Amino acid sequence: MSESEAQERKIHYPPMPNGIDYLRDVVDRLARESGEPSERDLKYAVLHLQAAAEVLLKARLREEHWSLVVAKAEKTNRKKFEAGDFESASNAETVRRLVEVAGLDISAADKKTLLDLAADRNQLQHWGITEEVNAVLTRAANVLDFLIRFLDQYLLPQISADDKEATAGDLEEIRKGLTRIESYVASRMARLRDEDLKGHEDRTVRCPDCQQSALIIDGQNSCLFCPRDWPDPLELASAYDEGSGYFPAPGEPYEDTLVDCPDCETPTLVLEAETVARAGSFVPLCFNCARVQDDLEECGRCGERYRPTDEESICYSCFSDLLG
Ligand SMILES: [Zn+2]
Ligand SMILES: [Zn+2]
Ligand SMILES: [Zn+2]
Incomplete structure:
Protein backbone atom coordinates (compact mmCIF):
# COMPACT_ATOMS: atom_id res chain seq x y z
CA MET A 1 0.00 0.00 0.00
CA ASP A 194 -51.01 0.17 39.14
CA GLU A 195 -49.32 1.24 42.35
CA ASP A 196 -47.93 4.68 43.24
CA LEU A 197 -49.88 6.71 40.68
CA LYS A 198 -53.20 5.04 41.44
CA GLY A 199 -55.78 7.45 42.84
CA HIS A 200 -53.84 10.52 41.63
CA GLU A 201 -54.99 10.36 37.99
CA ASP A 202 -56.79 13.73 38.10
CA ARG A 203 -53.52 15.49 38.98
CA THR A 204 -51.00 13.38 37.08
CA VAL A 205 -49.42 15.01 34.04
CA ARG A 206 -46.51 14.42 31.68
CA CYS A 207 -43.07 15.21 33.12
CA PRO A 208 -41.16 17.72 30.95
CA ASP A 209 -37.93 15.79 31.60
CA CYS A 210 -38.75 12.14 30.94
CA GLN A 211 -41.98 12.75 28.97
CA GLN A 212 -43.82 10.10 30.98
CA SER A 213 -47.21 10.73 32.58
CA ALA A 214 -45.80 10.19 36.04
CA LEU A 215 -45.70 13.68 37.55
CA ILE A 216 -48.16 14.29 40.38
CA ILE A 217 -49.12 17.93 40.89
CA ASP A 218 -49.69 18.15 44.64
CA GLY A 219 -47.43 20.94 45.91
CA GLN A 220 -44.53 18.51 46.19
CA ASN A 221 -44.61 18.00 42.41
CA SER A 222 -42.66 14.76 42.08
CA CYS A 223 -42.15 12.73 38.93
CA LEU A 224 -42.18 9.11 40.02
CA PHE A 225 -40.61 7.85 36.81
CA CYS A 226 -37.43 9.97 36.72
CA PRO A 227 -37.65 10.13 39.76
CA ARG A 228 -37.25 13.80 40.61
CA ASP A 229 -38.93 16.70 42.39
CA TRP A 230 -39.77 20.03 40.83
CA PRO A 231 -39.39 22.40 43.80
CA ASP A 232 -40.12 25.54 41.75
CA PRO A 233 -43.74 25.43 40.49
CA LEU A 234 -43.12 28.37 38.15
CA GLU A 235 -40.18 26.64 36.47
CA LEU A 236 -42.21 23.46 36.15
CA ALA A 237 -45.28 25.24 34.73
CA SER A 238 -43.14 27.01 32.11
CA ALA A 239 -41.29 23.82 31.16
CA TYR A 240 -44.59 21.95 30.88
CA ASP A 241 -46.25 24.69 28.85
CA GLU A 242 -43.28 24.98 26.48
CA GLY A 243 -43.13 21.23 25.98
CA SER A 244 -46.81 20.88 25.17
CA GLY A 245 -45.91 20.85 21.50
CA TYR A 246 -48.23 23.75 20.78
CA PHE A 247 -46.93 25.81 17.88
CA PRO A 248 -49.17 28.44 16.30
CA ALA A 249 -49.67 28.22 12.54
CA PRO A 250 -47.57 30.73 10.56
CA GLY A 251 -49.09 34.20 10.94
CA GLU A 252 -51.15 33.20 13.98
CA PRO A 253 -50.32 34.89 17.29
CA TYR A 254 -48.87 32.78 20.10
CA GLU A 255 -51.63 32.27 22.59
CA ASP A 256 -50.50 32.29 26.20
CA THR A 257 -51.68 29.18 27.95
CA LEU A 258 -49.93 30.01 31.22
CA VAL A 259 -51.81 32.61 33.28
CA ASP A 260 -52.32 33.89 36.83
CA CYS A 261 -54.19 31.57 39.14
CA PRO A 262 -57.03 33.47 40.87
CA ASP A 263 -56.60 31.42 44.05
CA CYS A 264 -52.85 31.49 44.76
CA GLU A 265 -52.14 34.53 42.54
CA THR A 266 -49.05 33.03 40.86
CA PRO A 267 -48.65 32.69 37.09
CA THR A 268 -48.70 28.91 37.32
CA LEU A 269 -52.17 28.14 35.96
CA VAL A 270 -51.65 25.91 32.94
CA LEU A 271 -54.81 26.30 30.88
CA GLU A 272 -54.06 23.31 28.70
CA ALA A 273 -52.90 20.62 31.09
CA GLU A 274 -53.57 17.04 30.10
CA THR A 275 -54.13 14.81 33.10
CA VAL A 276 -54.21 11.02 33.08
CA ALA A 277 -57.86 11.13 34.23
CA ARG A 278 -58.83 13.27 31.24
CA ALA A 279 -56.38 12.09 28.60
CA GLY A 280 -57.04 13.55 25.17
CA SER A 281 -58.57 16.76 26.50
CA PHE A 282 -57.32 19.84 28.32
CA VAL A 283 -58.05 20.94 31.83
CA PRO A 284 -56.86 24.13 33.57
CA LEU A 285 -54.60 23.02 36.44
CA CYS A 286 -52.59 25.22 38.77
CA PHE A 287 -49.08 23.81 39.24
CA ASN A 288 -48.66 25.81 42.47
CA CYS A 289 -51.83 25.28 44.51
CA ALA A 290 -52.67 22.05 42.63
CA ARG A 291 -56.31 22.99 42.00
CA VAL A 292 -58.19 21.90 38.91
CA GLN A 293 -59.67 25.22 37.80
CA ASP A 294 -62.44 24.18 35.44
CA ASP A 295 -65.01 26.71 36.69
CA LEU A 296 -63.20 29.87 35.53
CA GLU A 297 -64.22 32.46 32.97
CA GLU A 298 -62.07 34.90 31.02
CA CYS A 299 -62.81 38.51 32.03
CA GLY A 300 -64.41 40.37 29.11
CA ARG A 301 -62.56 43.54 30.08
CA CYS A 302 -59.00 42.66 31.24
CA GLY A 303 -58.71 39.07 30.08
CA GLU A 304 -57.77 37.69 33.53
CA ARG A 305 -59.31 34.41 34.69
CA TYR A 306 -61.88 34.73 37.45
CA ARG A 307 -64.49 32.57 39.13
CA PRO A 308 -67.97 33.97 38.45
CA THR A 309 -70.30 34.02 41.43
CA ASP A 310 -73.32 34.92 39.36
CA GLU A 311 -73.70 35.47 35.63
CA GLU A 312 -71.28 38.43 35.57
CA SER A 313 -69.00 38.72 32.53
CA ILE A 314 -66.12 40.69 34.05
CA CYS A 315 -63.79 40.00 36.98
CA TYR A 316 -64.18 41.41 40.46
CA SER A 317 -61.35 43.94 40.16
CA CYS A 318 -62.71 45.28 36.84
CA PHE A 319 -66.11 45.46 38.45
CA SER A 320 -64.88 47.56 41.38
CA ASP A 321 -62.74 49.61 39.00
CA LEU A 322 -65.84 50.51 36.93
CA LEU A 323 -67.74 51.45 40.07
CA GLY A 324 -64.89 53.90 40.80
ZN1 LIG B 1 -39.91 12.52 34.85
ZN1 LIG C 1 -53.08 28.31 42.17
ZN1 LIG D 1 -61.04 42.01 34.58
Missing part, protein backbone atom coordinates in the same frame (compact mmCIF):
# COMPACT_ATOMS: atom_id res chain seq x y z
CA SER A 2 1.48 3.36 -0.97
CA GLU A 3 1.64 6.13 1.58
CA SER A 4 -1.14 8.11 -0.08
CA GLU A 5 -3.37 5.04 -0.20
CA ALA A 6 -2.78 4.41 3.48
CA GLN A 7 -3.56 8.05 4.20
CA GLU A 8 -6.77 7.84 2.22
CA ARG A 9 -7.86 4.65 3.95
CA LYS A 10 -7.26 6.22 7.33
CA ILE A 11 -9.45 9.23 6.67
CA HIS A 12 -12.06 7.29 4.76
CA TYR A 13 -14.88 6.89 7.25
CA PRO A 14 -18.08 7.33 5.32
CA PRO A 15 -20.79 9.28 7.15
CA MET A 16 -23.56 6.69 7.25
CA PRO A 17 -21.59 3.72 8.68
CA ASN A 18 -19.96 6.23 11.03
CA GLY A 19 -23.36 7.39 12.32
CA ILE A 20 -24.53 3.79 12.69
CA ASP A 21 -21.36 3.00 14.65
CA TYR A 22 -22.19 5.81 17.10
CA LEU A 23 -25.73 4.44 17.52
CA ARG A 24 -24.38 0.97 18.19
CA ASP A 25 -22.29 2.42 21.00
CA VAL A 26 -25.37 4.19 22.42
CA VAL A 27 -27.44 0.99 22.69
CA ASP A 28 -24.46 -0.97 24.01
CA ARG A 29 -24.28 1.53 26.85
CA LEU A 30 -27.98 2.10 27.53
CA ALA A 31 -29.67 -1.19 26.67
CA ARG A 32 -27.58 -3.62 28.67
CA GLU A 33 -28.93 -7.12 29.22
CA SER A 34 -28.37 -6.64 32.92
CA GLY A 35 -27.35 -3.87 35.28
CA GLU A 36 -27.90 -0.13 35.08
CA PRO A 37 -25.82 2.12 32.86
CA SER A 38 -23.07 3.91 34.77
CA GLU A 39 -22.74 7.70 34.86
CA ARG A 40 -19.99 7.37 32.27
CA ASP A 41 -22.33 5.34 30.04
CA LEU A 42 -24.97 8.07 30.27
CA LYS A 43 -22.45 10.72 29.41
CA TYR A 44 -21.10 8.97 26.33
CA ALA A 45 -24.55 7.80 25.27
CA VAL A 46 -25.78 11.42 25.11
CA LEU A 47 -22.62 12.62 23.33
CA HIS A 48 -22.67 9.79 20.80
CA LEU A 49 -26.39 10.07 20.20
CA GLN A 50 -25.90 13.71 19.31
CA ALA A 51 -22.92 12.82 17.12
CA ALA A 52 -25.00 10.15 15.35
CA ALA A 53 -27.89 12.55 14.76
CA GLU A 54 -25.55 15.15 13.33
CA VAL A 55 -23.73 12.72 11.04
CA LEU A 56 -26.89 11.02 9.76
CA LEU A 57 -28.90 14.19 9.16
CA LYS A 58 -25.95 15.74 7.36
CA ALA A 59 -25.42 12.60 5.29
CA ARG A 60 -28.89 13.16 3.86
CA LEU A 61 -28.22 16.88 3.24
CA ARG A 62 -24.98 15.97 1.52
CA GLU A 63 -26.85 13.73 -0.88
CA GLU A 64 -28.87 16.78 -1.89
CA HIS A 65 -25.76 18.93 -2.32
CA TRP A 66 -22.48 19.11 -0.39
CA SER A 67 -22.77 22.87 0.15
CA LEU A 68 -25.88 22.35 2.32
CA VAL A 69 -23.71 20.86 5.07
CA VAL A 70 -21.70 24.08 5.32
CA ALA A 71 -22.84 26.94 7.57
CA LYS A 72 -22.06 29.67 5.04
CA ALA A 73 -21.86 28.37 1.49
CA GLU A 74 -20.60 31.74 0.20
CA LYS A 75 -17.44 31.36 2.29
CA THR A 76 -16.38 27.96 1.04
CA ASN A 77 -15.52 25.93 -2.03
CA ARG A 78 -15.44 22.27 -2.91
CA LYS A 79 -11.73 21.93 -2.18
CA LYS A 80 -12.05 23.31 1.34
CA PHE A 81 -15.11 21.12 1.91
CA GLU A 82 -13.25 17.96 0.92
CA ALA A 83 -10.38 18.89 3.21
CA GLY A 84 -12.87 19.28 6.07
CA ASP A 85 -11.96 22.95 6.36
CA PHE A 86 -15.37 24.50 6.93
CA GLU A 87 -17.81 25.44 9.65
CA SER A 88 -20.77 23.13 9.53
CA ALA A 89 -24.43 24.18 9.83
CA SER A 90 -26.00 24.28 13.31
CA ASN A 91 -28.46 21.61 14.42
CA ALA A 92 -31.49 23.86 14.06
CA GLU A 93 -30.32 25.00 10.61
CA THR A 94 -29.65 21.40 9.52
CA VAL A 95 -33.21 20.42 10.41
CA ARG A 96 -34.56 23.52 8.68
CA ARG A 97 -32.65 22.74 5.47
CA LEU A 98 -33.82 19.11 5.51
CA VAL A 99 -37.42 20.30 5.64
CA GLU A 100 -37.36 23.50 3.63
CA VAL A 101 -34.65 22.75 1.05
CA ALA A 102 -34.66 18.96 0.73
CA GLY A 103 -38.43 18.75 1.28
CA LEU A 104 -38.35 16.04 3.95
CA ASP A 105 -41.29 15.47 6.22
CA ILE A 106 -40.12 15.95 9.83
CA SER A 107 -42.89 16.44 12.41
CA ALA A 108 -42.89 19.21 15.03
CA ALA A 109 -42.51 16.55 17.75
CA ASP A 110 -39.45 15.03 16.05
CA LYS A 111 -37.91 18.47 15.60
CA LYS A 112 -38.34 19.15 19.29
CA THR A 113 -36.79 15.78 20.18
CA LEU A 114 -33.71 16.65 18.12
CA LEU A 115 -33.31 20.16 19.50
CA ASP A 116 -33.78 18.93 23.10
CA LEU A 117 -31.02 16.43 22.48
CA ALA A 118 -28.69 19.17 21.27
CA ALA A 119 -29.50 21.18 24.41
CA ASP A 120 -28.79 18.10 26.59
CA ARG A 121 -25.44 17.67 24.90
CA ASN A 122 -24.47 21.29 25.47
CA GLN A 123 -25.53 21.13 29.10
CA LEU A 124 -23.57 17.93 29.55
CA GLN A 125 -20.40 19.39 28.09
CA HIS A 126 -20.52 22.34 30.45
CA TRP A 127 -22.06 20.96 33.62
CA GLY A 128 -21.94 17.17 33.43
CA ILE A 129 -24.93 14.85 33.71
CA THR A 130 -27.69 16.44 35.75
CA GLU A 131 -30.50 14.14 34.80
CA GLU A 132 -31.63 10.86 36.21
CA VAL A 133 -30.96 7.61 34.38
CA ASN A 134 -34.61 7.17 33.45
CA ALA A 135 -34.94 10.63 31.93
CA VAL A 136 -31.86 9.99 29.78
CA LEU A 137 -33.28 6.61 28.73
CA THR A 138 -36.67 7.91 27.62
CA ARG A 139 -35.19 10.85 25.76
CA ALA A 140 -32.60 8.62 24.11
CA ALA A 141 -35.37 6.21 23.09
CA ASN A 142 -37.21 9.07 21.35
CA VAL A 143 -34.11 10.07 19.42
CA LEU A 144 -33.23 6.46 18.52
CA ASP A 145 -36.77 5.90 17.34
CA PHE A 146 -36.56 8.97 15.11
CA LEU A 147 -33.10 8.11 13.74
CA ILE A 148 -34.12 4.54 12.88
CA ARG A 149 -37.16 5.85 11.01
CA PHE A 150 -34.92 8.43 9.31
CA LEU A 151 -32.41 5.75 8.27
CA ASP A 152 -35.14 3.44 6.95
CA GLN A 153 -36.91 6.16 5.03
CA TYR A 154 -34.15 8.40 3.71
CA LEU A 155 -30.74 6.76 3.97
CA LEU A 156 -30.82 2.97 3.75
CA PRO A 157 -32.56 2.85 0.33
CA GLN A 158 -29.51 4.67 -1.13
CA ILE A 159 -26.79 2.75 0.70
CA SER A 160 -24.17 0.81 -1.32
CA ALA A 161 -24.19 -3.00 -1.16
CA ASP A 162 -20.86 -2.98 0.69
CA ASP A 163 -22.08 -0.55 3.33
CA LYS A 164 -25.30 -2.51 3.66
CA GLU A 165 -23.41 -5.66 4.48
CA ALA A 166 -21.00 -3.87 6.80
CA THR A 167 -23.76 -2.24 8.86
CA ALA A 168 -26.43 -5.00 8.91
CA GLY A 169 -25.30 -6.51 12.23
CA ASP A 170 -25.09 -3.14 13.97
CA LEU A 171 -28.52 -2.11 12.69
CA GLU A 172 -30.06 -5.26 14.08
CA GLU A 173 -28.48 -4.64 17.50
CA ILE A 174 -29.68 -1.02 17.43
CA ARG A 175 -33.28 -2.07 16.73
CA LYS A 176 -33.13 -4.69 19.49
CA GLY A 177 -31.60 -2.15 21.88
CA LEU A 178 -34.41 0.33 21.24
CA THR A 179 -36.99 -2.39 21.90
CA ARG A 180 -35.24 -3.23 25.18
CA ILE A 181 -35.27 0.40 26.33
CA GLU A 182 -38.92 0.81 25.32
CA SER A 183 -40.02 -2.34 27.10
CA TYR A 184 -38.13 -1.29 30.23
CA VAL A 185 -39.96 2.06 30.15
CA ALA A 186 -43.33 0.41 29.45
CA SER A 187 -43.07 -2.15 32.25
CA ARG A 188 -41.89 0.41 34.80
CA MET A 189 -44.76 2.73 33.80
CA ALA A 190 -47.31 -0.10 34.02
CA ARG A 191 -46.16 -0.87 37.57
CA LEU A 192 -46.30 2.82 38.57
CA ARG A 193 -49.82 3.20 37.14
